[in-house]
Amino acid sequence: ASYEIFIRTLLSVTDNIVDGQVVHPQDVVITDGEDPYFVVAADKGTARFSDVANAIAEEAGFWLDDAFASGGSNGYDHKAMGITARGAWVSVQRHFLEMGVDVQKDTVRVVGCGDMSGDVFGNGMLLSKAIKLVAAFDHRHIFIDPDPDPAKSWKERKRLYDLPRSSWEDYRSDLISRGGGIYSRGAKRIKLSKTACEALGVEEEEFEPDELISAIVKSPVDLIWFGGIGTYIKSRAENNIHVGDPANDALRVNADEVRAKVIGEGANLGVTQAGRIDFALSGGRVNTDFIDNSAGVDCSDNEVNIKIALAAARRAGELGEKRRNSLLVKMTDEVSDLVLEDNRSQALALSIAESGGAKSAAAHMRLIEKLEETGGLDRKTEGLADHETYSRRASDGTGLTRPELAVLLSSTKLAIQDSIEQSVLVNDEALLPLLVEAFPKPLQKGFGKQLEEHQLRNELIATKLANRLVNRLGLIHPFELAEEEGVSLAQIASAYVTVEHLLGLETLWEAIERANMPESARLLLLERSAAAISSHMADLLRQSGGSLAPSSDIEMLAAGVEELAKSSDRLLTPAVRARFDGLQEQFAKAGAPANLASQVVHLFEIDGSIGLAGLARDSETEPGMLASAFIDLGARLGLDWAQHTAESMTPSDPWERLLVNGLARDFQHMRIDFLRRRCGHKVGILASVERWADTNSDTVKQFRTMIDRAQGHTPVAPAMLAQVAIQARNLLER
Numbered sequence: 001a002s003y004e005i006f007i008r009t010l011l012s013v014t015d016n017i018v019d020g021q022v023v024h025p026q027d028v029v030i031t032d033g034e035d036p037y038f039v040v041a042a043d044k045g046t047a048r049f050s051d052v053a054n055a056i057a058e059e060a061g062f063w064l065d066d067a068f069a070s071g072g073s074n075g076y077d078h079k080a081m082g083i084t085a086r087g088a089w090v091s092v093q094r095h096f097l098e099m100g101v102d103v104q105k106d107t108v109r110v111v112g113c114g115d116m117s118g119d120v121f122g123n124g125m126l127l128s129k130a131i132k133l134v135a136a137f138d139h140r141h142i143f144i145d146p147d148p149d150p151a152k153s154w155k156e157r158k159r160l161y162d163l164p165r166s167s168w169e170d171y172r173s174d175l176i177s178r179g180g181g182i183y184s185r186g187a188k189r190i191k192l193s194k195t196a197c198e199a200l201g202v203e204e205e206e207f208e209p210d211e212l213i214s215a216i217v218k219s220p221v222d223l224i225w226f227g228g229i230g231t232y233i234k235s236r237a238e239n240n241i242h243v244g245d246p247a248n249d250a251l252r253v254n255a256d257e258v259r260a261k262v263i264g265e266g267a268n269l270g271v272t273q274a275g276r277i278d279f280a281l282s283g284g285r286v287n288t289d290f291i292d293n294s295a296g297v298d299c300s301d302n303e304v305n306i307k308i309a310l311a312a313a314r315r316a317g318e319l320g321e322k323r324r325n326s327l328l329v330k331m332t333d334e335v336s337d338l339v340l341e342d343n344r345s346q347a348l349a350l351s352i353a354e355s356g357g358a359k360s361a362a363a364h365m366r367l368i369e370k371l372e373e374t375g376g377l378d379r380k381t382e383g384l385a386d387h388e389t390y391s392r393r394a395s396d397g398t399g400l401t402r403p404e405l406a407v408l409l410s411s412t413k414l415a416i417q418d419s420i421e422q423s424v425l426v427n428d429e430a431l432l433p434l435l436v437e438a439f440p441k442p443l444q445k446g447f448g449k450q451l452e453e454h455q456l457r458n459e460l461i462a463t464k465l466a467n468r469l470v471n472r473l474g475l476i477h478p479f480e481l482a483e484e485e486g487v488s489l490a491q492i493a494s495a496y497v498t499v500e501h502l503l504g505l506e507t508l509w510e511a512i513e514r515a516n517m518p519e520s521a522r523l524l525l526l527e528r529s530a531a532a533i534s535s536h537m538a539d540l541l542r543q544s545g546g547s548l549a550p551s552s553d554i555e556m557l558a559a560g561v562e563e564l565a566k567s568s569d570r571l572l573t574p575a576v577r578a579r580f581d582g583l584q585e586q587f588a589k590a591g592a593p594a595n596l597a598s599q600v601v602h603l604f605e606i607d608g609s610i611g612l613a614g615l616a617r618d619s620e621t622e623p624g625m626l627a628s629a630f631i632d633l634g635a636r637l638g639l640d641w642a643q644h645t646a647e648s649m650t651p652s653d654p655w656e657r658l659l660v661n662g663l664a665r666d667f668q669h670m671r672i673d674f675l676r677r678r679c680g681h682k683v684g685i686l687a688s689v690e691r692w693a694d695t696n697s698d699t700v701k702q703f704r705t706m707i708d709r710a711q712g713h714t715p716v717a718p719a720m721l722a723q724v725a726i727q728a729r730n731l732l733e734r
Contacts, residue, residue, distance in 0.1 A: 003049055003052065003053075004052065004056060007040065007052070007053050007056045007057075008056055008060070010038070010040070011038075011056065011057065011060045011062055012025060012028075013025050013028050014036070014038045014062075015034055015035050015036040015038075016036055016060075016061070016062055016063055017036050017063035017455070018061070018063070022034040022036050036063060037455075037456065037459075038064075038068075039064065039067070039068055039069065039070070039300075039304055040053050040068065040069045041069075041070070041297070041300060049069070050069040050070065050071045050072035050073075050075065051069075051072045051073050053068060053069035053072075054066040054068050054069050054072050057069070064304070064307075064308070064311075065307070065311055066307065067303070067304045067307035067308055067311065070299075070300035070303040070304055071300065071303070074324075074325045074328060075303050075307075075328070076299055076300075076302075076303050076328075076332060076335060078119060078296050078299060079119040079123070081299065081332065081336055082119075082123035082126075082127075083295045083296060083299045083336055083339060083340075084119065084120050084123075084266060084293050084295050084296035084299075085119065085120045085121075085122075085123035085124035085127065085227070085266050086123065086127065086295060086336070086340060087292070087293060087294060087295020087296070087298070087339060087340060087343040088120070088124065088264050088265065088266040088292040088293050088295070088343075089124060089127045089128075089264070089266075090295075090340060090343040090344050090347055091264060091287050091291065091292045091343065091347045092223065092225075092262060092264040094344075094347040094348065094351060095261075095262045095264075095285040096108070096222075096262065097519050098285075098351060098519045098520075099261070099285070100519075101222075103128050103130060103131075103223075104128050104129075104130060105130055106130055107130050107131075107132055107150060108128075108130060108131060108132065108222040108223055109132045109134050109221040109222045109223070110125075110131050110132065110133050110134060110221060110222065110223045110224075110225055111133075111134055111135040111136065111216050111217070111219055111221050111223075111224055111225075111260070112124075112125070112133070112135075112136045112224060112225035112226065112227055112228075113136070113137060113138070113225075113226050113227060113228040113230065113232065113267070113270065114136065114138055114225075114226075114227035114228035114267070115136065115138040115140075115141070115143075115160075115166070115167055115168055115228075116157050116160035116161045116166055116168075117160070117161070117163070117165055117166045117167065118138075118227055118228060119227075120227035120228075120266035120267050120293070121136070121138075121225065121227025121228055121266070121267075122157075122160075122161045122227070123161075124225055124227050124264070124266050125157050125225065125227075126154065126157060126158055126161060129150060129151060129154045130150055131150060131153075131154065132147070132148050132150055132153070133145060133148060133153060133157070134146065134148070134199050134200075134219070134221055135199070135200065135216045135219065136168070136216075137185070137213050137216060138167070138168070138228055139185065139228075140167055140168070140169075140184070140185060141167060141168040141169060141182055141183065141184060141185060142168075142182070142183045142184075142185060142190070142209060142212055142213065142216070143168040143171065143182050144176075144180045144181055144182075144183070144192070144196050144199070144200075144216075145176045145177050145180040146177050146178070146179050146180050146193075146195040146196050146198070146199035147177040147178075147195070147199065148176075148177055148180075149175075149177070152175055153175065156171060156172055156175050168182050169182055177195075178193075178195055179192075179193030179194065179195030179196045179199075180193075180195075180196060181193075181196075183209070183212075184209075185209045186209075187209060188208070189206055189207065189208060190206070190207050190208070190209060190212050191205060191206045192205050192206070192207070192212075199219070200215050200216060200219040201218075201219050201220040201259065202215050202219075210250040210251040211251070213232075213251040214251045214252075214253050217232050217233065217251075217253050217258065218253055218257050218258055218259060219259065219260070220259040220260070221259075221260050221261075222260065222261050222262060223260060223261070223262045223263070223264060224258070224260045224262070224263045224264070224270075225264050225266060226263070226264065226265050226266055226267045226270030226271075227266045227267050228267055229267060229268075230245055230247065230248045230269075230270070231243050231244075231245040231248060231252065231269045231270065231271065231272060232248060232251065232252055232253065232270055232271070233252065233253055233254070233255050233258060233263075233270065233271040233272070233275045233279070234252055234253075234254060234255065234271075234272045234274065234275045235254065235255055235272060235274035235275045235277070235278045236254040236255070236256055236278065237274060237278075238272060238274050238275070240252065242272075243272055245269070254275075254278075255271070255274075255275040255276070255278035255279040255282065255284075256278055256279075256282055258279055258282075258284065260284065261284065261285060262284065262285045262286070263276075263279065263284065263285070263286040264292060265286070265287070265288065265289040265292040265293060266292060266293050267289070267293065268289045268293065269289060270289065271286065271289075273288065273382075273383040273403060274383055276288060276401075276403035277383065277401050277403050277404060280401035280402055280403055281398070281401060285402070286402060286403060287347065287350060287402050287403065287406050288402075288403050288406040288407070290406070290410070291346060291347070291350065291406045291409075294342070294343065294346075295339045295340065295342075295343050298339045298342055298343075299335065299336075299339050302335050302338060302339060303328075303335070305438070305439070305454070305456060305460065306328070306331070306335075306439065306440070306443065307328075308454060308455050308456065309439065309443060309447055309450040309451055309454055310324050310327070310328075310443075310447070310450070312450040312453065312454075312455075313447055313450050327442060330442065331440040331442055331443070334440035334441065334442075335440060338438070338440070342467070345467075345471045346409070346467075346471060348471070348513065348526075349409060349470060349471040349472075349474065350402055350405055350406060350409060351519075351523055352474055352523055352526050352527055352530070353405045353408075353409065353474055353475050354399070354400075354401075354402055354405055355523045355524075355527060356399060356476075356527075357397070357398070357399040358393070358394040358395075358396075358397050358398055358399045359394075359399070359650055359652060360399055360400075360476065361390050361391070361393065361394035361399045361400060361652070362391075362394065362652040362653060362654055362657075363476045363480065363652075363654060363657060364390070364399070364400050364405075364408065364475065364476070365387050365390050365391075365654075366479075366654035367408060367412070367475060367476060367479055368384060368408070370479055370483075371408075371411050371412070371415060374415060376411050376414060376415040376418075377407075377408075377411045382407045382411075383403075383404075383407070384404060384407060385404075394652070405475070408475050409470065409475060412470050412475050412478070412479070413466045413467060413470050414466075415489060416465075416466040416469060416470065416478060416489045416492075416493060417462045417463055417465075417466035418462075419488055419489035419490040419493070420461070420462040420465055420466060420489070420490050420493050421458055421459060421462035422490070423488070423490035423548055424548050425490050425493060425494050425548045425550075426457075426458040426461045426462055428494075428497075428548070428549055428550055428551050429551045430497055430498075430501065430550040430551035430554060431461050431465060431497065431550070432452065434460075434461055434464040434465055434468070435451060435452070435454065435457060435460055435461050435464070436448070436451055436452075437464075438460055438464055439451055465493055465496075465497070466493070468496075469492070469493055469496050472496075472505075472509060472530065472533070473496065473530045473533060473534065474527070474530050477530055477531075477533075477534040478492045478493075478496075480534075480657065480658065480661065481495075481534060481537060481538060481541070483658060484538065484658055484661050484662050484665070485538060485541045485542070485546070487541055487546040488546075490548060491541065491546040491547075491548060492537070492541075494546075494547060494548045494549070494550050494553075495537040495540045495541050495544075495546075495550075496533075496537060497550040498540055498544075498547075498550040498553045498554055498557070499533055499536045499537050499540060499610070500533075501550070501554045501558075502536075502554060502557060502558060502561045502610065503533075503536065503561070503565075503603065503606075505529075505533065508529070508596075508599050508600075509526070509529070511596055511599075512525050512526060512529070512596055512600075513526075515593055515596055516593075517591050517592055517593060517596075518590070518591040520590060520591070521587070521590040521591040521592040522592075524587065524590050524592070525587065525592055525596060525597070525600050528583075528587075528600055529600050529603060532600070532603035532604050532607070533603065535607050535647070535664070535665075536603070536607065536609075536610055538661075538665045539607070539608060539609075539610045539611045539665070539668065539669075540553070540557075540610045540611075542611065542665065542669050543557075543610055543611045543614040544614070556614070556617055557610060557613045557614060557617070559613075560609075560612070560613025560614070560616045560617060560623045561606075561609050561610060561613045563613075563623045563624065564606060564609040564612060564613060564623050564624070564627055565602070565606050565609060567624050567627065568602065568605045568606050568609075571624070571627050571628060571631055572605060572631070573631060573635050573640075575635070575640075576631075576635075576640060579644065580601050580604060580605055583601050583604065584597055584598065584601050587600065587601070607668070608627075608630060608668050608672070609627075611668065611669060611672045612626050612627055612630060612672065615672055615675060615676055615679070618676075619676065619679035619680070621679050621685060625684070625685050625686060626675060626679075626685060628686060629675055629685045629686050629688075629689050630671055630672070630675060632686065632689060633671050633674065633675070633689055634671060636689075636693060636700070637700065637703060637704065637707070637728065637731070638703075638704060638707035638708075638711070639667050639670075639671060639728060640667075641707065641711060642663075642667045642707070642710075642721060642724050642725070642728070643664050643667035643668055645716050645721060646660045646661070646663040646664035646667065646718075646721050647660075647664045649716075649718065651718065656718050659718050659722065660718050660721065663718070663721050663722060663725050666725050666729075667725065667728070670725075670728060670729055670732055671732070673732075674732040674733075675689075678692070692734075696731070696734055699731055699734065700731070703727060703728065703731050706724065706727060707724065710724060
């Protein structure tokens, strides 16, 4: 009854949509504009109340109908799908893959919180037949199996999961290995066998139940799997009052006492954020709960978005209730695939961000500052340290941890999403596939009109593009590019869409992510790809002036870029070719497949192609001729060396990073600007460059002397390149 009052009250102060128009609630003062999007999520204690909420929404005539509360009778059953556990298991798989372990085949020793009747714990402990579940606990029992047989114990866990109700007491005792057992948490003392003590890495043989649970959490296993309610690990610097879970104060442990290699947070708040950071700094692998168990919320979002599209078809008389419900069931597996792909790509994005290590710390600190300046981040609330702490860590060779990077990942996506949503970019037809591909194929084929006119069209496009941009380019590139080029995040997103189309990046990235190779090689290819794409985006931003019309840019540049991409082998000088051969060799040594390494190297080979394609179109000059003149000018003056040197620099200071990145673009675009001024000459562009060089031979020789002096200086300082850029610009403007 209280829940019904709660839901009715919420709806009484919520905007509605009636006949396509937003209607404000009666007798309510409105100060925040139109905002009719409002859904409720069923959680602990209300998981069966989705139908109740939806009935109230229908009674109130609320526009979302049964999309108001997901997971009802005609929604997606998260436990039946196992979606939350499967999403968190994707994170677990990534952690272990980077340790050289395949958890689907290689045996892993696991302890956990929960029992087999629970959604997240039960589904999670059935996701691999290689699991050796050594110990688990819930609010009733403690289960210990010192050396389980993976196959037999999996079958028994599956039997318990399939029961209408079960507890650890239902586990067949004859299947528990020698020295194990099932113990009540109501017992005064629990005496363990020697084998159980060895499995848990303890010397004591007798424990109070809470002490035994603490020992389980601290045991030397491969994985801790949190699938039940409670916070069991904190930072040593935190006290129990800060944690806010008094029921588990007696058994909670400090993160630096945890000996597991990996923590998977299928449930919320198994570890405090400070605890996660401490665990990661001690060498453990952990994300955050909002990364690991996001699949449940993601699935609900998908359900709501699908139902909104189908509601439009129902209102138009194109879809009946029975067919709609049948269609929802039919799409269950595909919805799961869409959700799990989000988990996979986001966990991979965290790994790429983490691979930057200490050398990326300064850039991450600058990113934190930028987000704070725009109100997109509260450092204290999110548990992020001060700059002094991060600087000290960096000097010791440690960058931001995965839990900290997870906060930045979320915050950067929200900032970019907001910028896209507030711009005209969302209306460009090049982004329409992002909207359509967000839905299962039956909707794409049969309800295209409803998808294109979706009530949340702009929000969905902005969300999908922000995810794609950050997952592919990382945390740093989008914000640094925006600072370097003086453009908005929406313009960065537009440039990304254009470059992705022009260079066919989606196919390349998918191939890299699916190929069989060491994870270190995969991360290297993805990180280097992002750096190359960032350069192409900077090229485009200078070419287009920060256009927010990617479809137009693609149409104008596609032919020229394609022609130059095909001609790159013929156009490159031997010196430049040797440099790229070295990059290919670096990828090969890391274990990358030769064909994928070549494709990533090719992204660097065609740097400048977008600017040249734009110039070719504007001047009606053949792209290959322009490229030859561009390359000749770079080799003749040594500007290709200067550009490559700037691109290779990775200074930790953010201002120096901005300087060298800007110089790399300047060395490229001063050549393009030079060629632009000479395109109208009757003798042809190559002859025009030759004639200019002859006319200014003394000055060219003097400039080359400076370049030779710079090349002989080790290391080359950013200030030296800045002086080279000044002199080069003066020379080329003669």
